[in-house]
Amino acid sequence: MQDVKTSPGWHGLLRGTRLSSILERDGNNFDLLRLCAALAVMFGHSFWLQPAHGRTEPILTHTGLEYSGSLAVYTFFVISGMLVSASYQRQRSLGRFVPLRLARIYPALIACVFLTTFVLYPILSTGGMANALLSGEAKEYFFMNVGLFWGIQWTLPHIFEHNAIKGVVNGSLWTLPLELMCYLMVIAAGLMSAYSSRLRLVALLAVIGAGIAYLASHTSNYELLRSIVNKPTGYSFYAPPFFMAGMLLYAVRDRVIVSWPVGIALAIAYIAGRHSALAAPLFYLAFVYVLLCLSGDRMLRRIRLVNDYSYGVYLWAFPIQQIVAAYAPEMDNLVGLAISIPLTIIAAALSWHIVEKPSIRLARRLATSLSAASGGKRNPAAL
Template identity: 35%
Template sequence: MGGYDYLRLAAAILVIAHHARVLDGRPPLMLGGGADLGALGVGIFFVISGYLVAGSLARAPSLGVFVAKRALRIFPGLAIALLFTAFVLGPLVSTVGLGDYLRDQAPYGYVLRNLSLYAVTYDLPGVFLAAPMAGVVNGSLWTLRLEFTAYLALAALGAARQATTRPLASLAIIAAGVTIGLHVAGLDARGDFFRIVYLASLNGFLFLAGAGFWTSRAAPPVWLAIVTIPLLLTPLWFLALPALVVRLGALPLPRPPVDLSYGLYIYSFPLQQMLAERGALNLLSSLALALPCAALSWLLVEKPALRLKTRLTPPTPRTVLSPAAALSD
């Protein structure tokens, strides 16, 4: 599974590289007529998540344990990142005085609303108002709502005994069709509603495709991953991603000692906004600030939280939510 760890790290760096341009007021780098670097990085995350979370669902002794494990992966690291942003970084960069800032309800609401995942808010008092993308504190948070919704949807399929290859493939085809239809009709960038539907169907397809590959227990052949690569340069780029990611993820690489991908993802955006306000934003400066935060997040928050997952699983796990054979955690 080591290949997936390196792919997640690469995906986080792609997102940071994308933001290093757009938060500085420059146009994004595009893969031909396909995705920008940010969409590609997020897409890789969703394929990996679908693949690995389907395995977690199959091994879970109950739906409650499955959801609890997913919560332990997302919420502890997110909570500390939100507190750091609202009450350490925010006061340091805000144009509002410290007393007025702390008396304002917005920083507290920022933490609580974003911790809910579904009431995302992006602003803090006087923070990043001079940045090219003014007032947006952490524009990466929207994907966590989609991610957790995908977990819940997969859990619902598991409860209905439908978390198997055929239903997942059918849903993935529907999601791909909606994505293509919205793009062809030019609705994917027209208004918030259509944009949300487009992003949900796009990333939903990637998640379902990853989950489908896991339930089928069949790694895509090398030839399939290779022949789909040219699609990455077209508007149909997302169709190529699942086979390519799962094939690369299956490489027998040693596990890295730390997993920095999540920390990089949730800390980098506000740090890049701070750099943008000071005219010092680039990929290297972004990584120089984000990597220490990601390392501390992993060592002090995420890794200890993930240790709690072992207490939720009995010594001999049994598959109750999927007919697929259980794998050891």
Template identity: 30%
Template sequence: MATTPLATAYTGRANSFGFLRLCFAFAVVLAHAAVLGFNRGLTDLVDIPGLAVAGFFGISGFLITRSARRTSLPRYLWHRALRIWPGLWVCLLFIGFVVAPTFYYLKHGGLHTLWRGNRGVLDYLQANWWGGHRQGGIRDVFRDTPYGAKIKSSMMDASLWTLAYEILCYLIVALLAVVGVLKRARWLVLLAAVATFGLLCWNQWAQLRFGLPAVRTSGYLPELPLLGTLSTNWLLRYGFMFLVGAAAELYSRRLPMNDVLGVASLAVIGWFAFHGQLFGPALLAYEYAILYLAIRLPRVLHRVGQRNDYSYGVYIYSFVVQQALAWAGVQAIGFLGYFAASAALSLGFAFVSWHLVEKQALKLKDWQPRLRRSDRDAEGSPPADGSSDPAAVSTSSAGAAGGTVRPVADAAATGRPGDTTEPVPTLSPSTR
């Protein structure tokens, strides 16, 4: 019942963020199992994949802002690139050169029209290579799955659509770091969070009373280079979660964490969920609940995701795995069997992705250009008399030993969810 500031309660690796990210990733798999295998939603009350992706963004906002405040801008951007792109690139190559040719050949008996031309493999890779989900399908691959028949089109990996939102949030944090907001004007972040929360509340009230939001949030932003067009509505919701997570980190010394507020936030979420209105004012309670659970869940859960973070891999591979299983008719064994098979296979792909791609890429997080490395070596060389500075040696050793905070979807958180996002996504808007 004691009140503890978040900065004191959150200590290093003693948290359950990794466990929560993995839960969010499998929540997406569960919800998509109903849509992709049986052409129906999991529940009419709650948008479970959308809520899971919002959780990824809430965690990312907290951890990414923490990372941006503690590292230089080039190092921050380098870390974010390593966490998102290598895993995404290998996933896209796997889809383009393994999944698509296999299922296209099984249907047509040849590959002569698969590679080039409208909606071919090369177009797919070019459109989605940098995180924007600008082409969803490849020719007519998976057109005859339950979901493909519903949308009357090919769809390879719709979960990737949230990565663009995650990357945009990363770039906004980088901009705030460059202009000094994160260190000298953090109140602007808090003000933006309060203003966005006010907009969510106003729109929720207006929609309940008049049937339409007072401030129209439908439509799309102008097309962004590499990322494509982003929905204003989803940017508002996921951006708010990221923003509140960032404000929580910036004011972590003043944010009280106690069981009364934690249980109250969970109760608020339950009430809004029962009424099907979670994507409004309840998002604020949702972010507090995420932070509360991260520090209050049993210590045994702290180990999940600390050494091996599979949440991003589960997120980016699960959709294409479920489409392949649906094409093969695995859903005939029933919902639970289809979900179990898709979850197990997705975890297997995530295992391979982490150990062979993501983890190997993250080993480069301390890399620096040779010229800069030579300059630092020259600056740190001992004096001519052979003496050394113990304080400098101690500082250097501490810096080398210190780790960096990595988000998912990670979402993601994750994205998404990778890191997303990586970081992790929903079928509602079009469907990360």
């Protein structure tokens, strides 16, 4: 079966393309989709952060299942499940894999939390700049939120006191511990050689899935475990299973054919059955498959992003939206969004060029050095 790349026109569209081709470096739209997902989080949050005009989030209103923010998070997790799995397979070494993953998450996170805690908070606090700088709450906020595995601290005193979501500084950080835990699943799969044995991978994911199901129906004394089945407002499902779906899709990438007619058929099936007992599984199946279609769409590939601002947008959006809401509590949420998006993109651009990109380059050099020291060869561009 030929891929879309070599089958032009409707004939190629009907045949589709293999997921393995989409996962090639120049064969996908992942950077664009992640940026759109980060902006979708902003759109979804705006209905809760600035609810003065009483609008309801349209996707949640239509589906009754999810909203734009939750679908954006699922998008991040599906794409990460595929790409992080591919990264582990390329590195085949914890010594190379771990620095690359940590460099992608931590430097920008630390910069964001530091500036939020020790610059924005003292400026915005109604309790005084000196009190904000020296407060135990500020230190705890910083160390909790850069540690991630000890839980997320949501609030600080004397800030955003009159906002719709009172005192919450950065409500988006809750997904980052989940992302790191999902990396542990990739490491476990790699150590078990599960990517070379679909049976082992399915068995591993089944065990993890059973654990998640247990946590969903029971409770845990550990905050980290409770966070795995956290379902914020607007969520009807959990984020980690979408990462697991990405891992499985990567493992079967040579056998998955991505075709828009199939994606459209699944979307129609959901619409036809949206009031039935099959509504939820049809919705999630259609969502993931259409995401794959968008990932490989050649028309979208014409939009080439030189820089990856998606993570910076994700980190900075919530505090910036909260600041806008604090100064204009009665503002229409869409007007607030029009103000917040440019400010957030500026912050994300600074994050990318000053923090993220240099950190990634340093991690790649470290990974290359480790590879050379162990006698292996790696193309730095493939790291």
